[in-house]
Amino acid sequence: MTAIPILYSFRRCPYAIRARLALRAAGLMPGINLELREVSLRARPPELLQASAKATVPVLVLPDGQVLEESLAIMHWALAQADPEGWWVGRSAAERAEIEALIAENDGPFKRCLDRFKYPDRYPGEPVEPQRQAGLMILHDWSTRLVPGGWLLGERPSLADLALLPFVRQFRLADPEGFDAASGLAPLQVWLRRFLDAPELAAVLEQPWGPRQRWRSPRWLYHLALAEEWRAARQAGVYSRSTRGLSLAEVGFIHASQADQLADTWRRFYADAAEVVVLHIDPERLAAAGVPVRLEPAPVSLSGGCCCA
Numbered sequence: 440m441t442a443i444p445i446l447y448s449f450r451r452c453p454y455a456i457r458a459r460l461a462l463r464a465a466g467l468m469p470g471i472n473l474e475l476r477e478v479s480l481r482a483r484p485p486e487l488l489q490a491s492a493k494a495t496v497p498v499l500v501l502p503d504g505q506v507l508e509e510s511l512a513i514m515h516w517a518l519a520q521a522d523p524e525g526w527w528v529g530r531s532a533a534e535r536a537e538i539e540a541l542i543a544e545n546d547g548p549f550k551r552c553l554d555r556f557k558y559p560d561r562y563p564g565e566p567v568e569p570q571r572q573a574g575l576m577i578l579h580d581w582s583t584r585l586v587p588g589g590w591l592l593g594e595r596p597s598l599a600d601l602a603l604l605p606f607v608r609q610f611r612l613a614d615p616e617g618f619d620a621a622s623g624l625a626p627l628q629v630w631l632r633r634f635l636d637a638p639e640l641a642a643v644l645e646q647p648w649g650p651r652q653r654w655r656s657p658r659w660l661y662h663l664a665l666a667e668e669w670r671a672a673r674q675a676g677v678y679s680r681s682t683r684g685l686s687l688a689e690v691g692f693i694h695a696s697q698a699d700q701l702a703d704t705w706r707r708f709y710a711d712a713a714e715v716v717v718l719h720i721d722p723e724r725l726a727a728a729g730v731p732v733r734l735e736p737a738p739v740s741l742s743g744g745c746c747c748a
C-alpha cells in the first residue's frame with residue numbers, strides 16, 4: 440500500500456477545522472489519500488506524541504516522515520498541492536502580507552479574547568465583559584474590511600477568510616443571541632452565516648472529515664466498563680471489575696481488547712447497556728508497574744483478546 444499523509448485531528452477544534460478545510464479544498468479525502476485520526480485531547484495516542492512532542496492538533500505526518508504541527512503549515516502544504524480557488528497561490532506579495540497580518544491578529548489578540556470569553560472558568564479573576572468587548576472591536580475592524588466585496592480581501596475568499604472563520608464561529612457559539620444581535624456588525628454576520636451554511640463547513644464537521652468516534656491506537660489496550668460502575672470506581676479510588684457481570688476477584692484478571700477487537704467486544708457484550716465508557720490502558724505503564732499482560736485469542740464466550748492481572 441502506498442503511504443499516505445496522516446492527520447491527527449479533533450472534530451471541534453478551530454485550528455483543526457481550518458486545516459481540514461484546506462486539505463479538503465486541495466482534494467485530499469480521508470480513506471482515499473489521507474488517513475484521518477480523530478483524537479481525544481485528554482488521552483492523546485502515543486503515535487501523536489511520538490510525531491509531535493507538543494501534541495496539539497492538528498498534526499499532519501507526511502509519507503516522507505516530515506511532521507507539520509501547526510494548522511497554518513498544514514494549510515500551506517495543502518494549498519501547495521492544489522489551490523483551486525486561489526486562496527494563496529497567485530496572490531500578490533501585498534495580498535499575502537495582508538493575509539498574514541489578519542491571521543496573526545486572529546491567532547494572537549483575537550484568540551486571547553475568545554478563550555477568556557468562551558472559557559471564563561479557565562481564567563479566574565479576569566472579567567469576561569472586557570474580553571468580549573475587545574473581541575468585538577477586532578470583529579468590527581474585520582467587518583469593515585468585508586465591504587463591499589464580502590470577503591476579507593475583496594470579492595473572493597482567501598486563506599485569511601478560511602483561517603479566521605472557524606474562530607469567529609466559536610466566538611458566536613459562546614453567545615449566539617448576543618452575537619446575532621450585536622449592532623454594526625452586519626457584513627461580518629453575513630460573512631459568518633454564509634460560512635455556517637456552506638457545504639464546505641458541513642463536510643469537514645461530518646464523516647469522513649469529522650468522525651465522532653475516536654481513532655484507536657494499536658499500541659493501547661481497551662477495556663469497556665459500565666459507566667455507572669466506572670463512576671463508582673472513581674469515587675472509591677479502585678476499579679475491581681473484570682468484565683460485564685464479573686468482578687476481578689471472581690476472574691483473576693481484567694479483560695481487555697485490542698483496537699481492532701473493540702467494536703466486536705462492544706457488539707457482543709455491551710450493545711444493550713445504557714451507558715458504556717471506553718477506558719484505554721497503556722501497556723507501557725502496566726509494564727512499568729509490573730502488571731503482566733497476556734495476549735490470547737478471544738474465546739467465543741469471553742469479551743477480549745487480552746487480559747491484565
Ligand SMILES: N[C@@H](CCC(=O)N[C@@H](CS)C(=O)NCC(=O)O)C(=O)O
Nearest residue numbers: 452453454495496497508509510511
Ligand atoms: N498553533 C497551533 C495551535 C493548535 C491548538 O492549540 N490546538 C488545540 C485544540 S483546539 C490543542 O491541541 N490544545 C491542546 C493543548 O494545547 O494541550 C496550531 O495552529 O495548530
